[in-house]
Amino acid sequence: MNMAISKNYDYQLEETLHKEADSLFHKRIDISSNDVYFLPRTEYLFVSRQWVIPELQKIKTKLNYTKSLLNNFELTNWQLHTAKRNKAGSVQWYVKKTISPEFVTQAWCKFHEIICTYPLISYEAITQQEFTSVHLCEAPGAFVTSLNHWLKTNRPEVSWNWIATTLNPYYEGNHLNGMIDDDRLIRHTLGNWCFGDDGTGNLLKLENMDSLINRAKKWNNVQLVTADGSINCSDSPAEQEDVVAHLHYCETIAALHMLSTGGSFLIKIFTTYEHKTVCLLYLLACCFDRVSITKPATSKEGNSETYVVCLGFKGQQFVSPYIALLRQYYENPSDLAMFYLEHIPAQFIEKIIESALMFKEYQCKVILCNKASFENQGEDGSQPLLPRVLRLKDIVAKKYVSYCNLRRLKSSAHRVVRKNINLFSNDSEFDRYKKKHHSHSFNERIARKQMLSSEPYNSLVDLCFEVRNVLMENFKYKINGIQLRDLPGKLWICCGKKFKMINSSKFCTDEILEIRKIFFIAMENLYLELELPSSENIEKAKMNIKDMPSFKCLVFKYTAIYPTSMVIQQFYEKLKVLEEGEGLFLIGYSLLTQVNVGLLHLIANSFHSVEFQATPELGYLIILRNFKRSYKVQRLFIQLVDASDLAESEDKTILTIYPICNLVDSPFYNHIVELNHWILKLMIEQALENINRNIPMI
CATH class of the missing domain: 3.40.50.12760 (Rossmann fold)
Structure with a gap:
């Protein structure tokens, strides 16, 4: 029954x-x-x-x-x-x-x-x-x-x-x-x-x-x-x-x-x-x-x-x-x-x-x-x-x-993408770096915004802990001897609207970018600015480079936004004066944008190898060794300068010069992501250190 x-x-x-x-x-x-x-x-x-x-x-x-x-x-x-x-x-x-x-x-x-x-x-x-x-x-x-x-x-x-x-x-x-x-x-x-x-x-x-x-x-x-x-x-x-x-x-x-x-x-x-x-x-x-x-x-x-x-x-x-x-x-x-x-x-x-x-x-x-x-x-x-x-x-x-x-x-x-590519999972190295993170409740998000406004110093302390949790394990402070021979037949130049703040990037995880955004808001609420690398450390680096006659340098700052036209022009002018066999130091050169990463790809074709060195004083150094004049690279730079001038005349800027597939699949990619994560950690730590020492930030 x-x-x-x-x-x-x-x-x-x-x-x-x-x-x-x-x-x-x-x-x-x-x-x-x-x-x-x-x-x-x-x-x-x-x-x-x-x-x-x-x-x-x-x-x-x-x-x-x-x-x-x-x-x-x-x-x-x-x-x-x-x-x-x-x-x-x-x-x-x-x-x-x-x-x-x-x-x-x-x-x-x-x-x-x-x-x-x-x-x-x-x-x-x-x-x-x-x-x-x-x-x-x-x-x-x-x-x-x-x-x-x-x-x-x-x-x-x-x-x-x-x-x-x-x-x-x-x-x-x-x-x-x-x-x-x-x-x-x-x-x-x-x-x-x-x-x-x-x-x-x-x-x-x-x-x-x-x-x-x-x-x-x-x-x-x-x-x-x-x-x-x-x-x-x-x-x-x-x-x-x-x-x-x-x-x-x-x-x-x-x-x-x-x-x-x-x-x-x-x-x-x-x-x-x-x-x-x-x-x-x-x-x-x-x-x-x-x-x-x-x-x-x-x-x-x-x-x-x-x-x-x-x-x-x-x-x-x-x-x-x-x-x-x-x-x-x-x-x-x-x-x-x-x-x-x-x-x-x-x-x-x-x-x-x-x-x-x-x-x-x-x-x-x-x-x-x-x-x-x-x-x-x-x-x-x-x-x-x-x-x-x-x-x-x-x-x-x-x-x-x-x-x-x-x-x-x-x-x-019959597929849209007919190549042998699996779209079920991200086929670029970028997917390796995506990590699960805590998503706050609605009330927690509101409280966090209020804290950012009323307690910006405590927000910085919290950010310091957050960024350490998402950093790569076994981070390499020095990467030697990367060779790049991917010079395209022609550049893939796309122009568009200028922007003053980097809000997204394919060379950094979303979570790190969100921390970066909150960091700058906290600094603004504290009425402070961070200079990285500092002018003092830049001058020390220049003095050291003077003792290395076979090297020249280009200097930037991670905390500044440079017009793309200026960066392109600086690279082009430096290429014209480099002698065979010389090297080039890039100090404070941000690798968060397609243009900057693309420029590094392009100029690296004129050197034997590329090295990255992370230092607390300067951030990371990019060292290009053994210059060999390439008329093809120079010709592409002339094309790039002309395109940049035209974009400026229309109040636009160059957004990219290489297809994105080339950039995320390059031997540079993994190192760039790690360096971008590390540099943010350095920025937050230096900001807290300067505040604690009561050192005014210029």
Whole structure:
């Protein structure tokens, strides 16, 4: 009897789990389908005061209250916990195991689910067997590889062109917390990426959008635009929608510029409580035949992320009367609402409220369930997953593969990157240096900011401990005899916007860069400056070099920002006066930027070998030995000087001179990363030492 009851119970449980899994694939709602909506005349746009819809504000308040219950949870532990309990958490692993796609990520899975649910590729594109897609805010690039997989397994006869843009992971002026710097796909498909007129990849700049539009005109058949952008809202989670609203506006206006008639637009949004989002959705409802909001099964249940699917674009003729006005607020958002509330039909508002309530209920239910299980963990933070959760994850993963009708690519030639390169893991040496680190809770991050402002000295002490924890073990203070013979046939010169602060770098881990940024803020709050190397130590070094007649030197400071044009000119002038067999000392030469590392590569081709020596007095010395005049190097330097002069005349700067692949795969790379980490440790220690000795810093 008991066995019979057990079997019946297992059957019922299995049926319940399958129903729960099925429900994950049906979280969507049409907000416009076969509805005829009209845009008001242009004189009625951006003239209304801001307005609110009380029903939506009540939903927002309830959601934010639920989210606020997590404020004291340490972020890394919370994310690990919710990842374990994510019902779709096994999908990515299962897809990788059974289908082995190219560069599968959560974004890959989300896009594939959406394209298998909605006809993103229009019938016209399929019949013409050719189309172009444009991907906005696309890093690291999984929408591209997912679309490619769908096309190759479902419509192999269709010829496809694609362009993508994102914040440039190689532009050192971009902030780490504002971009995704995973470049595994980007570095192998650089020809398909457009970083705009200024090289930043910032889509919020009109000149960069226009640069992308002009690039897309080459094919004149853009049938799909995707926009997967977001902005880091970890320090203001309650106002996520308002923080990202202008980015969504810019993504939408860019899409309206480029799409061909009948095309599709896919954009990630979050909540829909404020007038900016309601107006944007109404604009889309007027410009497309059908607009839906969906939350894929593979989108984390506990967040506010949803996707707006827009099908059947009405064409450039339809939007052209509004484009000039919409462009006026592209860089500087209006303080007024796009539409009067009374110009938006009541039935549309009702759909928005219905959608907002539905997705809020989904999210709150998951947050509260995860919170309860998180608080019931053991003292060591561990909690074995219930068999029910494990079984549900397994069911969802198998249903996903079936739902999307996933199949393997027939050939590696069908991949986006056709070389023998594994995009599942970073194939550069940089990945060796990425270390896990503690992610503070929301309240801890706020306290840390307050401490940086009110107790900058204590912040420096904390930074000193942090930097020691991430330094490489067995750091070599001297590296001898590196030879470099990688002189290119021509330089790969890219120009763009000037920057005053190094905010990102491929020659340093993200954590070290964050410590570096906080260090300079702390020093500024203490009204102090650090000079490294000091003028005194530089003069001592120069005196020593005078006793070495076969050497000359170039002097910089790690704590100063030098115009690229000046650095290029100094190298060029020094090359002209060096004699055969002489050596060159580089003192205080920073190796955080592509240009500086590229210049070292270029000039090293005129020397027999390169050495690095780390010293507390000077930082690290770069010693180039045994100069041999190379007319090819000199010719490339002349080309570089001319390019730099042209960039300066346009108020720009040279951003890189070598392809990034060459720089991260070079024999220099490992040493450069270690030296950049070590120099930051030295800067912090010297700053603390000078403060403790009450030595004024110049």
